[in-house]
Amino acid sequence: MDLNLSDEQKLLRESAERFVAESYDADHRRKMTNDPLGFSPHVWEQFAELGWLALPIPEEFGGLSGGPIEIGILMEAFGRGLVCEPYVATVVLGAALIERCGSTAQKQASLPKIADGSMKLAFAHSERAARFDLAKIVTSATKSANGWRLTGSKIAVLDGHAADEIIVSAHLHDHHGPSGRIGLFLVPATASGLAISDYPRLGGGRACNIELSDLHLSEDALLGDGNDALPAIEWAVDRAMAALGAEAVGIMQTLLDTTLEYTKIRKQFGRPLSANQVIRHRLADMAIQLDEARSMALRAALKADSAPVERARAASAAKAKIGRCARFVGEQSIQLHGGMGVTEELEVGAYFKRLVAFDTLFGGTAHHYSRHAELGRSTASA
Structure with a gap:
């Protein structure tokens, strides 16, 4: 197996390392530590201009169709500068879940916006009693006459305070499939019934806990066709x-x-x-x-x-x-x-x-x- 980087991958590594070295010094990190947002919107725009936000997104949705190796090259450079921008939350988790679970219409509505930097996402899945068991959640989504009703709470949501939309996991309670299925919902950050309390993360950046109190969503808020996510x-x-x-x-x-x-x-x-x-x-x-x-x-x-x-x-x-x-x-x-x-x-x-x-x-x-x-x-x- 050839583990050498391709010419394109070498260029990605060089450009990422150069950008991080020029943009992330001690003063910048201290400033971001005291910033209520936890990262720089200007730097996020630069990420979009450099094509980093589009890196793993398929070409038909405005992306570059990069893979885990390219993401790893970028993330290693981010580690050198203690980058705090919500890249993992938006691109590595959020965009991947929409690409994997979303309908064609949902992908067309969201992925190009992620690629150009106009949409930030967060993934709300962890709960207090789960102890890192991904299958163990109690948040519920009940089918209503005109959509869904979500109730529950999530913890340690990476960069949820800055997200435009939050992907929330919940057990589906409807009559169209077997019980115990987990669904993913796109929840606008401004939705009524959604309460967000954020806090600084150890080592930089921010996370939040969220409460879902009888939150009502339309039918198309569910990613995909309701299969187990x-x-x-x-x-x-x-x-x-x-x-x-x-x-x-x-x-x-x-x-x-x-x-x-x-x-x-x-x-x-x-x-x-x-x-x-x-x-x-x-x-x-x-x-x-x-x-x-x-x-x-x-x-x-x-x-x-x-x-x-x-x-x-x-x-x-x-x-x-x-x-x-x-x-x-x-x-x-x-x-x-x-x-x-x-x-x-x-x-x-x-x-x-x-x-x-x-x-x-x-x-x-x-x-x-x-x-x-x-x-x-x-x-x-x-």
Whole structure:
């Protein structure tokens, strides 16, 4: 298998790294941390102009038909700059779910707007009692005479405060299919009966909790024809984990580069820290963990369109392994910076916080080790 990047992919990597290096400095990140929106609308417009928002969208809907590898290249560059724009929520999750589940009319209405930056999305699925089980939700959608009535609550909705529309999952209660089906609904952010309470995320960006109180929607708010959306949700979340793994690799690379440079200029007893053999061993261990994480992120991207079990095992393996590697690299970086490593002024702390947040998103390391093992047992028994 040839794992070398194509010329187009190399150009994407170079342009993304250059844009992030020029646009995301420490001052910009501090400004976004204190901004109530959590990201820059101007930068979002630039994302659209560069074609990044259209990257995975099919060409017939105004996109570029890119795949998980291209998304991973972009996300790794985003990790280097701690980018906070709602790319995962809108493009990796939102656009993917509309493409997978939506009717042709729904795709034509939404995907071109995502590609040109005029529509931002969020995906509201997680609930308090679910514990990362994607099949466990209690939010309900009851069929009414002229549409649907939604009731329930969602937590940890990435960038839901900034979304124009929120994709909400709910159990369908109607007479046109088997019970227990999960449907996806496009809910306008201004809908009556929708309450949003947002808060800052660890490591930058914002998330929110939402309450659905007898929220009424038209019939066409349901994505697709009402078939069970759980397989599509699992598919989209696995792709999101692969993308977030690539972002974590970019963060780890920055931490390694920053720590290596610091140990070269920081002197102790008249010698740079990098002259100490123990320090060199620790830097080598960081580099090994980074390479292992990069390999797992690439594997998850390569398996993103494989059979469901194979795809899910690759995604969970990447999430678990990268989570462990990320914590090691982050902790080593902070320790090797000494007392400064725990100060707010030094950026290694901000990068480490984003890695801690990554380890929790869509399930932590322990959860995905268990999921990986369970999927392996189901394959063996079959």
